[in-house]
Amino acid sequence: xxxxxxxxxxxxxxxxxxxxxxxxxxxxxxxxxxxxxxxxxxxxxxxxxxxxxxxxxxxxxxxxxxxxxxxxxxxxxxxxxxxxxxxxxxxxxxxxxxxxxxxxxxxxxxxxxxxxxxxxxxxxxxxxxxxxxxxxxxxxxxxxxxxxxxxxxxxxxxxxxxxxxxxxxxxxxxxxxxxxxxxxxxxxxxxxxxxxxxxxxxxxxxxxxxxxxxxxxxxxxxxxxxxxxxxxxxxxxxxxxxxxxxxxxxxxxxxxxxxxxxxxxxxxxxxxxxxxxxxxx
Amino acid sequence: xxxxxxxxxxxxxxxxxxxxxxxxxxxxxxxxxxxxxxxxxxxxxxxxxxxxxxxxxxxxxxxxxxxxxxxxxxxxxxxxxxxxxxxxxxxxxxxxxxxxxxxxxxxxxxxxxxxxxxxxxxxxxxxxxxxxxxxxxxxxxxxxxxxxxxxxxxxxxxxxxxxxxxxxxxxxxxxxxxxxxxxxxxxxxxxxxxxxxxxxxxxxxxxxxxxxxxxxxxxxxxxxxxxxxxxxxxxxxxxxxxxxxxxxxxxxxxxxxxxxxxxxxxxxxxxxxxxxxxxxxxxxxxxxxxxxxxxxxxxxxxxxxxxxxxxxxxxxxxxxxxxxxxxxxxxxxxxxxxxxxxxxxxxxxxxxxxxxxxxxxxxxxxxxxxxxxxxxxxxxxxxxxxxxxxxxxxxxxxxxxxxxxxxxxxxxxxxxxxxxxxxxxxxxxxxxxxxxxxxxxxxxxxxxxxxxxxxxxxxxxxxxxxxxxxxxxxxxxxxxxxxxxxxxxxxxxxxxxxxxxxxxxxxxxxxxxxxxxxxxxxxxxxxxxxxxxxxxxxxxxxxxxxxxxxxxxxxxxxxxxxxxxxxxxxxxxxxxxxxxxxxxxxxxxxxxxxxxxxxxxxxxxxxxxxxxxxxxxxxxxxxxxxxxxxxxxxxxxxxxxxxxxxxxxxxxxxxxxxxx
Numbered sequence: 001x002x003x004x005x006x007x008x009x010x011x012x013x014x015x016x017x018x019x020x021x022x023x024x025x026x027x028x029x030x031x032x033x034x035x036x037x038x039x040x041x042x043x044x045x046x047x048x049x050x051x052x053x054x055x056x057x058x059x060x061x062x063x064x065x066x067x068x069x070x071x072x073x074x075x076x077x078x079x080x081x082x083x084x085x086x087x088x089x090x091x092x093x094x095x096x097x098x099x100x101x102x103x104x105x106x107x108x109x110x111x112x113x114x115x116x117x118x119x120x121x122x123x124x125x126x127x128x129x130x131x132x133x134x135x136x137x138x139x140x141x142x143x144x145x146x147x148x149x150x151x152x153x154x155x156x157x158x159x160x161x162x163x164x165x166x167x168x169x170x171x172x173x174x175x176x177x178x179x180x181x182x183x184x185x186x187x188x189x190x191x192x193x194x195x196x197x198x199x200x201x202x203x204x205x206x207x208x209x210x211x212x213x214x215x216x217x218x219x220x221x222x223x224x225x226x227x228x229x230x231x232x233x234x235x236x237x238x239x240x241x242x243x244x245x246x247x248x249x250x251x252x253x254x255x256x257x258x259x260x261x262x263x264x265x266x267x268x269x270x271x272x273x274x275x276x277x278x279x280x281x
Numbered sequence: 282x283x284x285x286x287x288x289x290x291x292x293x294x295x296x297x298x299x300x301x302x303x304x305x306x307x308x309x310x311x312x313x314x315x316x317x318x319x320x321x322x323x324x325x326x327x328x329x330x331x332x333x334x335x336x337x338x339x340x341x342x343x344x345x346x347x348x349x350x351x352x353x354x355x356x357x358x359x360x361x362x363x364x365x366x367x368x369x370x371x372x373x374x375x376x377x378x379x380x381x382x383x384x385x386x387x388x389x390x391x392x393x394x395x396x397x398x399x400x401x402x403x404x405x406x407x408x409x410x411x412x413x414x415x416x417x418x419x420x421x422x423x424x425x426x427x428x429x430x431x432x433x434x435x436x437x438x439x440x441x442x443x444x445x446x447x448x449x450x451x452x453x454x455x456x457x458x459x460x461x462x463x464x465x466x467x468x469x470x471x472x473x474x475x476x477x478x479x480x481x482x483x484x485x486x487x488x489x490x491x492x493x494x495x496x497x498x499x500x501x502x503x504x505x506x507x508x509x510x511x512x513x514x515x516x517x518x519x520x521x522x523x524x525x526x527x528x529x530x531x532x533x534x535x536x537x538x539x540x541x542x543x544x545x546x547x548x549x550x551x552x553x554x555x556x557x558x559x560x561x562x563x564x565x566x567x568x569x570x571x572x573x574x575x576x577x578x579x580x581x582x583x584x585x586x587x588x589x590x591x592x593x594x595x596x597x598x599x600x601x602x603x604x605x606x607x608x609x610x611x612x613x614x615x616x617x618x619x620x621x622x623x624x625x626x627x628x629x630x631x632x633x634x635x636x637x638x639x640x641x642x643x644x645x646x647x648x649x650x651x652x653x654x655x656x657x658x659x660x661x662x663x664x665x666x667x668x669x670x671x672x673x674x675x676x677x678x679x680x681x682x683x684x685x686x687x688x689x690x691x692x693x694x695x696x697x698x699x700x701x702x703x704x705x706x707x708x709x710x711x712x713x714x715x716x717x718x719x720x721x722x723x724x725x726x727x728x729x730x731x732x733x734x735x736x737x738x739x740x741x742x743x744x745x746x747x748x749x750x751x752x753x754x755x756x757x758x759x760x761x762x763x764x765x766x767x768x769x770x771x772x773x774x775x776x777x778x779x780x781x782x783x784x785x786x787x788x789x790x791x792x793x794x795x796x797x798x799x800x801x802x803x804x805x806x807x808x809x810x811x812x813x814x815x816x817x818x819x820x821x822x823x824x825x826x827x828x829x830x831x832x833x834x835x836x837x838x839x840x841x842x843x844x845x846x847x848x849x850x851x852x853x854x855x856x857x858x859x860x861x862x863x864x865x866x867x868x869x870x871x872x873x874x875x876x877x878x879x880x881x882x883x884x885x886x887x888x889x890x891x892x893x894x895x896x897x898x899x900x901x902x903x904x905x906x907x908x909x910x911x912x913x914x915x916x917x918x919x920x921x922x923x924x925x926x927x928x929x930x931x932x933x934x935x936x937x938x939x940x941x
Contacts, residue, residue, distance in 0.1 A: 042817035051821045058825070120910035126918065135907075157814075160871070161863040169870025174889050176814065177877055181893035185900060193904040201911060202919040223922065 009242040010215035011232075017081055022211045023257075024074050025143075030264050031067035033187045035060040037268065040180050041275040068154055075147050101131045103141070109134035130227035135197050139190075146186045153179035188272060191265035199262065207262060212254040215243050305355070307337075310347040313360065322363050336408040349373075370400045380481035383489075387481075396431070396438050403427055419479070422462060424472035425453055432473075445484075452538040469504075476500055476537075492537070497530045533591045551576075554589040554604070578651035591616075613643045623723040626732075639680040646670055662722070665705055667715040668696055687727070695781035712747075719743055735780070737773050738762070744774045754836040772802070786835070792824035799829045809874040832856055832873065 014022075038051040038060055054060045086096045097104050113134050115127035132140075153175040156163045160172050199207040203224075210216045222229045232238040246254075313319060314332040321330040337343065348355040350368035371378045381387040381400070389397035405418045412419050418427060429450040431438040438444065446452075453459040453473070461470030476492055483490035491500045502508055557563060558574040565572045579585065590596040594615060595606040614621020624630040624643070632640035646661060653660035661670045672693040674681035682692070689695075696702045696716070704713035717725075719735055726733035734743045741761070745752025759765050760772050777798050778784075784791045796819060800807030810816040810829075818826040830838075832848060839846035847856045857864045875883055877890035 038821060039814070039817050042820040043811065048821055051823075057818045057821055057823045117907075117910065120914045122914070161861050161865070161868055164868040164870070165865055167867070169867050170872055170875075170883075170885060173813075173872045173875045173883070173886055177886060177889045178893060181890065181897060185893075185897045188897070189900060189904065193901075193908055196908050196911075201915045203915060203922060 007244055008217060008219075010217055010245045011221045011238070012215050012241045012243045013210055013221075014214040016214065017077075019212060019214045021074050021078055021081075024070055026261050028067040028070040028074065029186075029190070030261060031063050032071065033183070033268055034264070035064040035067070036180075036183055037187070037271065040184065041271065044271070044275050044279055046271050046275070065158060068151070068158075072147070072151060075143070103132060103137050105134065105137055109137060128227040128230075129225055130231070131225070135193075139194055139197075142186070142189065146182065149182045150179055150186065153182070184272065187268060191269045195262065195265060199258075207255070207258045209251070209254050209258055212258065213246055213251065215245065217245075218242070305346065305348050307346050309359075311337075321365070332407055340407060340409050341411055342407070342409055367399070367401070368406060374400075377480050380478070383483075384478075384481035385483055396442065398431065419474075421468045421470070421472050422466070424474050425450060425459065425462070428473040446538060449538050456539050471504060475504065492532070494530045497532055501531045533588055551589050574650055576650075581653075582651045583654045583657075584650075584652055610642060610644070611649075613647075620723050623721070626726075627721075627724045628726055629723075639674065639684075641674065662717075664711045664713070664715050665709070667717055668693065668702065668705070671716045689780055692781050699781060699783045700785050701783060714747060718746070735775075740773045740775060751836050758834075758836060758838045759840055760838060769802075786830075789822075789824040792828050793819060793822065795828050795830060806874055809876040812876050813873055815873060827860060827873075831859065 034050065035054060038047040038054070039057075041047045042051075051057060051060055054063060082096065085091075086093065089096075091099065096102065098106070108130065112127045112129060115124055116134075118124035119126050156167075156172065156175045157179060164172065198204065198211075216224070229238075232241065245251075311332060311334050314330055315334050317329075317331045319330050320327050322328075342350070349372070350370070351365065352369050352372070353366040354361050382391070386398050390399055403419055410417050414420065415422070417423070430436065432444065433439065433450045434448055439447070439449075454463055458471040458475075461467040462472060478491045481489075481491075483493075485492040485494070485497075487493060488495065490496060555574065555576055558572060559576060561571075561573050563573050564570065574589075584592070590603075592611045592613070593604065593607050594612075595608065596603045612621070614624070625634070629641050633642055648661060653663075655662045655664070657663060660666065673679065675685075676682060676693045677691055697706060701714045704710045705715055721734045724732075724734070726736075728735045728737065728740075730736060731738065733739065741752050741755055755761055755774075756763050762771050765771060777795065778786075786792070796807060796810065796816070807829075811820055815826040815828075819828060834847045837847075839849075841848045843849060844851055846852065853869045854864065854866055857869050861868060872883065872886075875886055877883065877886040880887040
């Protein structure tokens with residue numbers, strides 16, 4: 001491989017599809033959160049203004065449903081991508097799910113978790129995190145849970161006339177609570193815990209753009225994911241993943257998008273805290 | 282001839298022996314006066330003194346002797362002197378004579394007016410017969426001609442004496458009375474004597490006169506006894522007698538001599554008034570306000586047929602300036618009695634009675650001489666003009682608005698923007714409710730007054746005047762006091778619709794505010810509404826989701842247990858289907874007023890909520906603790922990395938490129 005020695009090479013961590021799906025996920029998630037929370041916190045002035053900025057409840061309703069369809073599509077495309085991956089690598093489902101780079105929790109995650117806690121308390125070194133850390137896996141499965149809980153209740157609320165052919169009317173009330181509170185959990189979690197874990201922790205501050213660019217500096221990679229780095233080097237595959245970094249303009253665009261997403265997320269968090277603490281009813 | 286005279290003399294002389302015992306009998310007189318050629322002289326004139334014995338015998342005075350009337354001849358010798366006084370009616374008709382003497386005929390006669398009539402002028406002399414017999418000279422049918430002999434146009438009396446009326450006989454004969462008497466032969470129809478009295482005829486300026494203003498009613502009611510009943514709309518019954526001076530006299534409308542069944546042109550000489558009041562610069566002496574009367578305006582007014590003096594009823598024609606007596610404002614109530622009564626008990630009227638200078642009087646709203654009917658587009662009381670009229674005082678900043686202490690603000694502008702105001706002024710619907718439709722025109726009272734049209738208990742009826750169907754529904758609803766007996770205040774029309782800002786009920790503003798309106802009383806249930814989708818969307822300011830009245834109905838709200846209620850078991854599905862067309866019976870099981878705060882009523886919602894909240898709190902505690910522990914470590918780690926990097930840079934001799 002021809003390498004320009006004047007350029008710091010970077011490691012490719014995410015495929016183009018994964019990156020696209022995450023962007024779509026962000027867009028749809030923010031849309032869902034913004035439009036959904038206007039209803040949840042309808043009693044705040046904020047919600048009133050936002051709802052009108054977004055074109056009224058019919059418009060926000062449309063955006064909400066449209067974004068829901070996108071998110072569901074992201075979810076389905078990801079599942080299809082997994083099956084494609086399975087075929088490509090000739091794996092069984094078992095191998096796919098419980099393989100070394102799988103998202104499924106394994107023993108190392110548990111050890112890493114314990115190790116992390118020790119590290120936090122100064123009773124050990126930083127664990128040697130691998131391809132996926134346990135908090136990343138938690139986020140990943142949170143989406144599965146969220147899609148199932150919010151998606152199913154959301155569909156019920158979307159077509160109440162249809163669903164009440166099979167279920168009693170009061171289930172719609174229950175679905176409303178579940179949908180709304182689970183959404184509060186999801187947004188609250190993403191905009192605080194996920195944001196911190198991924199972007200705001202001091203060594204990544206203010207943001208980690210790897211999910212958008214798909215590539216990370218080799219040095220940073222080695223420090224951040226020592227286990228993955230080690231395995232790559234051992235297998236002699238590191239070279240296969242090295243790519244040139246993006247042009248500065250692309251990085252700028254990515255950062256701009258990142259800032260917008262982060263700002264929206266933080267605004268929503270402030271709004272939620274304000275609504276929950278000061279005007280809750 | 283001489284012989285005969287002697288015979289008569291002898292006979293008379295014979296009688297003279299018994300002079301005082303049997304007097305001078307009629308036959309004695311007739312002995313001479315039966316002679317058709319008998320002549321007498323008086324003032325150098327010669328005239329017949331023949332007396333028709335036949336006529337005399339059929340007269341009412343047949344039983345009397347000549348000297349009973351010819352008093353001066355009593356005891357005189359035959360033949361009596363040429364100069365004989367007039368026959369005297371007095372000894373018998375003393376009462377009538379007194380009346381005659383007081384009357385204008387009598388006084389004129391006494392003062393030597395040659396044109397003045399005496400008894401005989403009208404009644405005749407020896408041929409006086411009963412008044413009610415057709416042949417009488419003073420039989421009703423003949424009276425107009427009798428009086429007319431002097432008072433007809435061109436007669437000396439009419440020409441030479443001051444008689445204010447003209448064409449009396451013509452007018453009379455064309456009048457209702459004349460028509461009845463002369464054409465229809467109704468002998469009971471009023472003649473000259475019926476009104477002017479037969480003997481004491483006096484000018485109308487004399488207060489004793491039967492046709493004086495104060496007496497005319499009594500005169501007319503001699504025949505028109507039940508006239509109060511006919512005029513009760515115009516003049517209140519008891520006033521006819523008690524306050525005749527403030528009332529228009531009969532003749533003000535029914536002109537003298539021209540009495541017809543219809544109203545007539547101004548009788549009492551509007552022209553006389555206008556002689557002065559036509560002057561644009563005419564000012565009242567008292568305070569200098571203009572007393573100019575724009576007659577043209579008056580001509581266009583609804584009172585065109587009403588004479589000045591009918592309204593300005595204190596006019597006294599006995600004075601040089603008949604209007605001198607006018608001290609009070611025109612009291613319209615003398616004709617418009619019912620309206621007057623209403624006004625007197627209204628706030629306007631009560632304030633006026635207290636001499637409040639801001640209190641409106643009739644003329645302040647209706648104008649004065651140019652008063653127009655309410656159907657006239659130029660009238661201030663033509664319905665589209667009413668808001669402006671009332672606004673003169675009730676607009677913010679004006680006197681009435683300053684006095685008003687109630688809760689309504691900016692009344693006039695609110696009305697203009699209201700559905701009624703827009704209907705009236707923008708859409709030009711003259712039937713739209715204006716101020717007076719709700720507050721009434723003459724009986725406006727504050728809503729606190731139980732008789733007020735806008736009192737809580739009357740408002741439904743007031744609105745029902747136009748919105749009848751709604752009132753009917755409302756009266757059967759739970760909100761009606763007819764249905765629900767409660768101590769708590771029940772809503773009425775304006776509780777929800779407001780008083781002056783009434784809006785279309787399908788516009789966003791109304792649909793949104795109704796929730797707060799209902800919530801004023803139904804506080805708890807309104808809160809739970811806001812916990813559901815319908816309520817939340819509404820709270821964001823959108824009107825399209827179901828509002829209270831979309832499900833409960835508006836004017837026809839019934840208890841949910843009532844089978845006719847929109848929310849009864851029978852009806853709830855169709856109520857839901859108004860918006861959710863494909864809804865099924867189970868769909869209607871949705872709790873539209875659900876709350877997750879009530880574990881007894883909604884256990885599922887309560888426990889779901891707390892389950893979800895538990896999950897949320899649990900997740901955040903774990904993730905939050907993880908993060909909080911991570912932060913200080915991460916800060917230290919960052920510094921460590923920096924340090925490591927610097928060391929590495931030194932060791933690599935500034936060669937920072939990673940080499941493969």
